[in-house]
Amino acid sequence: MTAREPTVDSARALAALRELRELTGNEHGAQRVAFTETWAAAREWLVGRLDEIDGVSIARDPAGNLWATAPGSGPRTVVIGGHIDSVPDGGWLDGALGTLAGLEVLRALAPEPRQLGVTLVDWADEEGARFGRSLFGSSAAAGTLDPEAVRALTDRDGTTLEQALHDQGLELDRAAEARDRLRDVAAYLELHIEQGPVLEAAGLPLAVVLGTFGVQRHVVRFTGAHAHAGATPMDRRHDAFLAAARSALAFRDDALARDDVRATTGSVRVAPGIVTAFNGTCQITLDQRALHAAVLAEMLDAARAASERIAAEEGCEVAWERVWEIEPIPFDAELIELADEVIRGLAGESRRLPSGPLHDAAEMARRLPTVMLFVKSLGGVSHTAAEDTPPQDIELAVRALHKLARRVLAWAQDR
């Protein structure tokens, strides 16, 4: 008798994703905004699915995260995560793919005798769409959530985050107790759509994620002197917009010359901003991202130096103000190797990518050996009803998560 290859019901995961889309979306997209009725309905549906699996214990932690564990013979467990919450008018796969693929992996692994347990976590409010604070549940579990920093956050109707939690039977001051859930966790795994164009362009279905980018975010303000478009000769101008334009191009050129980094000028505001005058002030934003802290620091130094040189050449002043920063969070090197092997086995070729957006895995990577899988996004779009991935790639991704979970269970058992 030949040993049969263990399998996961990937078609069932795809069907569940479609069922959830029917239940909680409309023609504008997914409407599972955290701590709303639609989100609570999605959670209730999810609990019903988990209840079908024999031997799985289900619990909600004080931060609103939902945990479902198929226990092993020992206390330790491997956690697979996702988030069923979405942005308003969001995509059907962003977050939900991770949770529902994890559900099927849990269903497949639950009956097998193992030393380590297998746990699915559905994180609360990954998106932060309603209160502007993303990674709520995973940061509570990682111990990086400061209740005082979020207590007064309000939604557009003036409801506070604290009240919205209360309406869901949760108390903000107890959210930190979610940390207890990470005791005895051996590793964290997450499957997510790429939300970018790289895999589609490469003709590949799957990638292993190297970590999440560090971010340096600044407002850069150029000051010259505005004057009349007709009266002032070209060589006597102090045009703040042109100084900013040259600087934005220099920021881009620096990023193009490096591997796998980003530099984005997103907001651009000029004054006076009228057709008959050149501009005396121009304020832009610069968002820089890199996977290595040293590279990110180099990029920032280079951008400051370029802006100062250009401002001087244009007879302008420049001032920098930091508005946000986060350090790069690399994933576990050994788990990256395992994931790479799993992808090569299933898809023939793997790709290693940094993650541009943040994910709950970034919070977990602060505490645990962590790795993520990306599956191709069509058109590179996300956070819109147009978000999509071919069904065969969704099913392949579920199979990859199942294989990776088995490899990581074995890896953790030996440690």
Next chain:
Amino acid sequence: MTAREPTVDSARALAALRELRELTGNEHGAQRVAFTETWAAAREWLVGRLDEIDGVSIARDPAGNLWATAPGSGPRTVVIGGHIDSVPDGGWLDGALGTLAGLEVLRALAPEPRQLGVTLVDWADEEGARFGRSLFGSSAAAGTLDPEAVRALTDRDGTTLEQALHDQGLELDRAAEARDRLRDVAAYLELHIEQGPVLEAAGLPLAVVLGTFGVQRHVVRFTGAHAHAGATPMDRRHDAFLAAARSALAFRDDALARDDVRATTGSVRVAPGIVTAFNGTCQITLDQRALHAAVLAEMLDAARAASERIAAEEGCEVAWERVWEIEPIPFDAELIELADEVIRGLAGESRRLPSGPLHDAAEMARRLPTVMLFVKSLGGVSHTAAEDTPPQDIELAVRALHKLARRVLAWAQDR
């Protein structure tokens, strides 16, 4: 007995400018917006000054322009123009210098027997500050005002231009009758502040103006595709802002390589314009100016070609829409020579400049031999309370206008 050099009381002109500033300005600047009570008060004060001069006839035409003539022995006359109206919070000299210098020249010339008359005109609503239509009175006199194009213009309170004229005892449908005033006019002269930095930088008080720039004004819209600042690699972006930034720099470089032209990117609007995405659309304005129509056409062709090349390189589309244009209006070559000689005689050195802003003289140049004098502006600023010119230069400019008027009267008599 030696012939005494005829003189003008330039100190009286300076004193009158200061008196008008006291009467119709405040700490924010001049408030003589056309067709308002303050403007009407300034006009009443001006009529009082004109009434002091023996033998001068005063009349208002149906477009609201004020005419004061010291007649000659024949029907022909030389006109000196200015405008006492200002923008809100405007400068004390913009327009008023021309009118009050002309008043003193009229006072000086009125007693002298001459074949040609001398006429001062104070134009109505040169600035267009209230209704957005500049050169109202002079365009009515030149025959280029279309009543239907301005009838429905409103100020910020919803008052129509037609109603505002009515409140001043004027009827829009009769404004074209102002054309009768240009019958028998031999030449038109105007003194104005430069409103730019060239004379101050050159250390010169006075310039002769070659004409007013032609203008080509366009909206240029770049379309790429916006996406997330983290998810999209640098080499896969279609960043509309960067395409616009490169194009604006190309427009500037083209203008820098030519003599005495302008190219200005004034309005800049990006979408989505948020810190975490690069931009899918960027709409800029381009205002191009040159004194020669062929040069202006070359500049426009070069700008279009540059924007199309850059847009293609950046994976974007570009579309151009003309929002306004006016042809260059050159002043009279013989009068330019006379003015140059007058300035050299008074200041030692002259300068020939194009005018960036439009002036009433541009409307007159369509119909009559016309020339303008510029006097230095400190800091190149205008349309603000900070607008200024040294008193000795103001007085020198009044003397130059007087000498030029005498030269032009003699020139016109011989034609």
